[in-house]
Amino acid sequence: MTEKMLIGIDIGGTTTKIALLTNDGAMIEKCAIRTPNKDSGFFLSVTVPEAVKNLCGHHQMTKEHVAGIGVGAPGPVHQETGMFYEITNLDWPDHYPVKEILEKSIGLPVRINNDANCAALGEMWKGAGMGARDLLCITIGTGIGGGVIVHGSIVHGIRGAAGEIGHITSVLTNGAPCNCGKKGCLETVSSATGIVRLAEERIHQDRDPGKRLTSLLAENGSLTAKDVFSLAGIGDETALDVVNEAARYLGIALANIANTLNPEIIIVGGGVSKAGDVLLHPVKSTFAKYIFPASAGATEIKLAALGNDAGVIGAAWMVRTK
Ligand SMILES: [Zn+2]
Incomplete structure (x- = not known):
């Protein structure tokens, strides 16, 4: 058979x-x-x-x-x-x-x-993590999800909620409300929704009297995270600021997880990961800054390979x- x-x-x-x-x-x-x-x-x-x-x-x-x-x-x-x-x-x-x-x-x-x-x-089976047994996969779209694999097995936790990377607290004061009910979660600053929110905050600041409209972002009626990444890609300063801020929170969260788990690979997937190096470069440099020195260089950060x-x-x- x-x-x-x-x-x-x-x-x-x-x-x-x-x-x-x-x-x-x-x-x-x-x-x-x-x-x-x-x-x-x-x-x-x-x-x-x-x-x-x-x-x-x-x-x-x-x-x-x-x-x-x-x-x-x-x-x-x-x-x-x-x-x-x-x-x-x-x-x-x-x-x-x-x-x-x-x-x-x-x-x-x-x-x-x-x-x-x-x-x-x-x-892990067929994509960017093939061959690895200790890995972390973060999916960044409208929200942020995560999966933690240790020795080839998913970590579930006591209530099936292990790997909820999106709800790591990232902004300690005046954080935006998250869908989960908390404030300042990683999802509020580094998801597609979070990136749009950060961009809109900047545009609002730029519209204050006495400040000049500096960014092409402000000319875009209804913003998406993709717009922010495209503008960052052509050097728009406000868009770059927003991407760097989102990437910094992401890099810190990933370094903290890596300091706990010491994974072989961190895979970044989901719609936002399509931004590629515009996002990944600042994530990697922040990660390098906050990783436990003895683990420096041990964890590879790469884009997901399987898409949807x-x-x-x-x-x-x-x-x-x-
Ligand atoms: Zn949350």
Whole structure:
């Protein structure tokens, strides 16, 4: 009998990605369906099983050809029960037994994990972290997620909330409110949303009487983080200031984590990482300043390699046959 296939599912705030992979992690086919904000029961019991069946059907397979299903979603996971304590950005019930519902509706073993942890596992298996056993993966988009891998295993923590890098306190006084309820979290200054907020603060300052409008940023009606990076790339001083500030907070947080874990690689992924060296250079120089001297040069910081596929690939990794 040939090796069984794997299914990886990445439940996102707007889209759910489903992929069929070989046991070695080669992508056979993937599809995307809309994630409903409510009516999660129908989605998990009918929509997802149908999508899985179709995906297998395209390759003359049935569920008998599949070893299992790995699922990632944004929220802390209770490993033993297969429950999500809560799922961020979706109006789904708290303490939601996603594993149990899918196992019943599809009839295959299911493993669940936080989406940022899945991205980290994906990058370790097939991406920028191939071959590494101790790594940290930070995903920077609208928010900031993180996955910590020690000796090849994800660190979950007591409440499934290990690796919540985005909520490291970075701004000690007058920090902006974070979605989590705290103030001054890394996410408020270094995520896409945080970068836009910093830029808008600068523009506002520049509009004060007596100050000259110095930046091209101010001419841009509705700002995105991408605009800030593009302008920084062509030397706009205000944009560069904003990027350097966001990068400095990121560099300090990463150095502090590295001082705790001494990882081999730190992988930076998510939409914001597309900025590339404009972001990575100042992150690396701040990191070098705050790393424990004996660890200097030991940790490589690199960009993620799998893009949006990291989540489904990492989810599938959980159910592979070893
Ligand atoms: Zn927070």
